[in-house]
Amino acid sequence: MIELNKNYIDIIVDVPHLGDRGTFSYLPEEGKTVGDYKPGQSVRVPFGRKNVNGYIVGFSSEIDIDENKVKKINKIINPRPLFSNELLETLRLLADYYSTSFLSLLKTALPAGVDGSGGSQKIVIGYKVSLNEDDLIAKIDEIKSRAPAQSRILQVFLNSDIEVIEATDLIEIASTSRNVLYSLEEKGLVERTEVINRRRPDYKIAGRDEKIDFELNLEQEQAFREVSKSLDGNLNKVFLLHGVTGSGKTAVYFKLIEKVIKNGQGAIMLVPEISLTPYMVDFFYSYFGKKVAVLHSRLSGGERYDEWQRIYHGEAEIVIGARSAIFAPLNNPGIIIIDEEHENSYKQGSNPYYHARGAAVIRAKENGIPVVLGSATPSLESYYFAMEEQYQYLTLKERAGDGAMPDIDLIDMRAEIEAGNYGLLSDKLVESIKERLANNEQVMLFLNRRGYASFILCQECGEAIKCPSCDITLTYHKGINKLQCHYCDYHVHVPKKCPACSSDLLQDFGSGTERLETVINNKFPEAAVARMDVDTTGKKNSHKEILNKVDNGEIDILVGTQMIAKGHDFHNITLVGVLGTDLMLNLPDFRSSERTFQLITQVSGRAGRGEKKGQVYVQTYNPSHYALQAVLSSDWDVFYEEELEIRSKLFYPPFSRLVRILFKAETEGLIMNLVRKLKEFLEDKYDKEFYYLGPVEAAISKLRGKYRWHILCFFPGIKERRKYLPEIKGKIYEIISNKVDVSVDVDPISML
Numbered sequence: 001m002i003e004l005n006k007n008y009i010d011i012i013v014d015v016p017h018l019g020d021r022g023t024f025s026y027l028p029e030e031g032k033t034v035g036d037y038k039p040g041q042s043v044r045v046p047f048g049r050k051n052v053n054g055y056i057v058g059f060s061s062e063i064d065i066d067e068n069k070v071k072k073i074n075k076i077i078n079p080r081p082l083f084s085n086e087l088l089e090t091l092r093l094l095a096d097y098y099s100t101s102f103l104s105l106l107k108t109a110l111p112a113g114v115d116g117s118g119g120s121q122k123i124v125i126g127y128k129v130s131l132n133e134d135d136l137i138a139k140i141d142e143i144k145s146r147a148p149a150q151s152r153i154l155q156v157f158l159n160s161d162i163e164v165i166e167a168t169d170l171i172e173i174a175s176t177s178r179n180v181l182y183s184l185e186e187k188g189l190v191e192r193t194e195v196i197n198r199r200r201p202d203y204k205i206a207g208r209d210e211k212i213d214f215e216l217n218l219e220q221e222q223a224f225r226e227v228s229k230s231l232d233g234n235l236n237k238v239f240l241l242h243g244v245t246g247s248g249k250t251a252v253y254f255k256l257i258e259k260v261i262k263n264g265q266g267a268i269m270l271v272p273e274i275s276l277t278p279y280m281v282d283f284f285y286s287y288f289g290k291k292v293a294v295l296h297s298r299l300s301g302g303e304r305y306d307e308w309q310r311i312y313h314g315e316a317e318i319v320i321g322a323r324s325a326i327f328a329p330l331n332n333p334g335i336i337i338i339d340e341e342h343e344n345s346y347k348q349g350s351n352p353y354y355h356a357r358g359a360a361v362i363r364a365k366e367n368g369i370p371v372v373l374g375s376a377t378p379s380l381e382s383y384y385f386a387m388e389e390q391y392q393y394l395t396l397k398e399r400a401g402d403g404a405m406p407d408i409d410l411i412d413m414r415a416e417i418e419a420g421n422y423g424l425l426s427d428k429l430v431e432s433i434k435e436r437l438a439n440n441e442q443v444m445l446f447l448n449r450r451g452y453a454s455f456i457l458c459q460e461c462g463e464a465i466k467c468p469s470c471d472i473t474l475t476y477h478k479g480i481n482k483l484q485c486h487y488c489d490y491h492v493h494v495p496k497k498c499p500a501c502s503s504d505l506l507q508d509f510g511s512g513t514e515r516l517e518t519v520i521n522n523k524f525p526e527a528a529v530a531r532m533d534v535d536t537t538g539k540k541n542s543h544k545e546i547l548n549k550v551d552n553g554e555i556d557i558l559v560g561t562q563m564i565a566k567g568h569d570f571h572n573i574t575l576v577g578v579l580g581t582d583l584m585l586n587l588p589d590f591r592s593s594e595r596t597f598q599l600i601t602q603v604s605g606r607a608g609r610g611e612k613k614g615q616v617y618v619q620t621y622n623p624s625h626y627a628l629q630a631v632l633s634s635d636w637d638v639f640y641e642e643e644l645e646i647r648s649k650l651f652y653p654p655f656s657r658l659v660r661i662l663f664k665a666e667t668e669g670l671i672m673n674l675v676r677k678l679k680e681f682l683e684d685k686y687d688k689e690f691y692y693l694g695p696v697e698a699a700i701s702k703l704r705g706k707y708r709w710h711i712l713c714f715f716p717g718i719k720e721r722r723k724y725l726p727e728i729k730g731k732i733y734e735i736i737s738n739k740v741d742v743s744v745d746v747d748p749i750s751m752l
């Protein structure tokens with residue numbers, strides 16, 4: 001396999017600050033030859049005066065340093081490569097495309113511990129609680145104020161379905177120390193034991209027994225057949241499956257996966273983190289059993305390690321997971337599916353910046369297999385590629401089963417104000433809620449902002465209260481009587497006087513889900529109301545509990561942020577109200593119309609999933625906006641065509657290739673110095689090769705104590721980006737002070 005003239009082994013050493021400059025040539029260890037090594041193996045090598053881990057990434061025949069200086073490998077850590085050739089190549093191409101670090105991508109693909117730094121042990125220390133549930137609740141209450149850390153640990157047991165919990169997990173979840181655990185042990189409240197089994201995420205919770213309708217309808221069958229052709233012919237092709245909400249895309253995925261498994265291959269299915277509900281995974285577990293592995297960020301370190309091992313050893317052939325599951329060590333992938341492909345969570349917002357969709361397309365090409373991108377509201381980019389016939393376009397225009405598409409109406413909030421209604425809810429929405437409650441039907445109200453009020457303003461001096469480390473107003477959370485920063489951990493008690501001028505004329509403005517819940521409770525005191533947002537779903541099973549209650553009909557009105565927009569198939573929700581539409585439309589981001597269209601379409605899709613027809617009301621001050629008109633007509637072409645025209649005129653993606661270069665530093669002066677030099681360089685060197693904006697202050701000009709500036713580069717195509725971006729990066733590294741952080745984000749999602 002290895003060419004005979006290769007004498008050196010290329011190894012990227014795990015020394016993070018070196019990044020990709022950390023690739024060095026080594027010689028085989030004593031008694032071995034180059035032929036004894038394989039790409040993807042992890043090795044121990046001497047580096048400087050230390051020994052470090054590294055990954056074999058290739059072989060060379062020549063080196064540009066003195067042969068005598070080349071060191072020998074100490075030993076192989078994992079004889080079986082951690083990365084198959086196709087995965088290694090995928091990661092290499094991905095690093096190149098996103099102009100990001102190969103080393104960071106390699107590390108993103110591995111769970112902690114597999115490269116020899118421990119973690120292979122199957123026996124770990126765990127604890128179980130010695131009290132029954134009632135005593136446990138009483139005990140927590142008793143020690144809550146006296147020993148809060150101890151009570152938090154007990155609370156973890158209370159919230160969990162698992163009997164024995166690993167000590168490290170307990171400490172992490174309760175954010176406390178080992179000593180606290182020892183104290184509980186001494187008191188006899190918890191008992192030390194061992195966890196032996198492979199740690200598997202607990203998805204055995206039985207949901208409803210309802211099965212997907214396995215008879216595909218005509219549209220589903222057609223979609224299935226088109227993708228099947230690629231499966232049969234081992235063809236690499238990207239499909240965009242554009243299906244209205246409720247059209248049964250999951251049934252198509254299911255059939256495709258079933259077919260792939262029968263062929264002896266494996267499947268990767270990515271779903272947004274929030275959709276990884278027990279229902280979703282249970283459904284696949286109930287049919288494919290232990291063939292299914294899940295990978296997502298809420299797993300404990302141990303669970304992730306063991307799920308990875310099950311895939312690596314071929315015990316699991318179906319991987320369901322969030323973003324980084326695209327790098328699962330599947331031996332023989334046959335298909336990659338990305339559900340809700342428009343979701344922003346597929347783009348990693350920190351180093352290494354990459355998009356799971358981009359990774360999927362590359363990996364599928366390496367394997368000669370199809371990719372299916374599914375969505376009711378595809379990203380503009382994917383839609384454009386489909387129209388350009390780079391992707392094959394498949395549509396599902398009918399809902400599967402009984403449900404018809406809901407009726408959608410816009411409510412002009414300007415008319416409400418004229419009529420003297422300054423409240424959050426229009427008269428029509430209030431009337432409609434009353435009707436539904438009277439009919440024992442359920443209601444969903446969507447407001448994509450959490451907290452009680454968006455900010456607190458002093459009416460004397462006009463100052464809004466801001467986070468000291470971020471240039472962001474603090475959000476008022478009434479229930480806990482605190483002001484919180486939604487961008488960092490900062491929170492304070494609500495001050496009685498203005499911090500700037502000591503006036504007590506403080507007033508809150510802007511509404512979030514917490515206020516909406518209060519308003520609803522006051523208006524409909526007889527209704528059972530639940531709220532679902534980040535603040536109410538912090539505990540392990542709280543998300544599931546709320547959904548269960550809605551499902552059982554214990555909840556009449558569900559209020560929530562975008563967490564309620566997708567995935568759940570409730571049959572008795574017949575009314576959906578959308579509030580705060582204008583907040584979404586007016587975000588300082590060129591994708592705000594697209595996101596608004598997607599979110600409203602998604603949340604509207606929750607209405608009328610059962611036999612009764614659904615109604616959606618969208619409240620807005622701007623009813624003529626094309627994104628809302630498109631929602632109204634349920635005609636996606638209208639939206640995509642209009643939006644594409646605007647993007648084309650402004651040279652925004654997909655008509656250009658955008659790169660955002662962000663600078664962060666603790667003082668503005670440090671950045672300004674860099675910005676000045678960079679500006680000169682850009683002006684001197686480039687004329688019409690590409691278009692750029694900046695350097696300018698970012699929309700969030702300060703975050704977690706760091707000042708932020710950015711440049712946006714719009715390249716005409718990938719070719720130009722490949723040519724000019726390395727030049728710009730080179731210049732930046734030449735002039736940058738080590739006190740300034742720089743990040744290069746190719747195809748950025750966040751522009752703030």
Ligand SMILES: [Zn+2]
Pocket residue numbers: 458459460461462463498499500501502503
């Ligand atoms: Zn003031």
Ligand SMILES: [Zn+2]
Pocket residue numbers: 467468469470472485486487488489490704
């Ligand atoms: Zn902050």
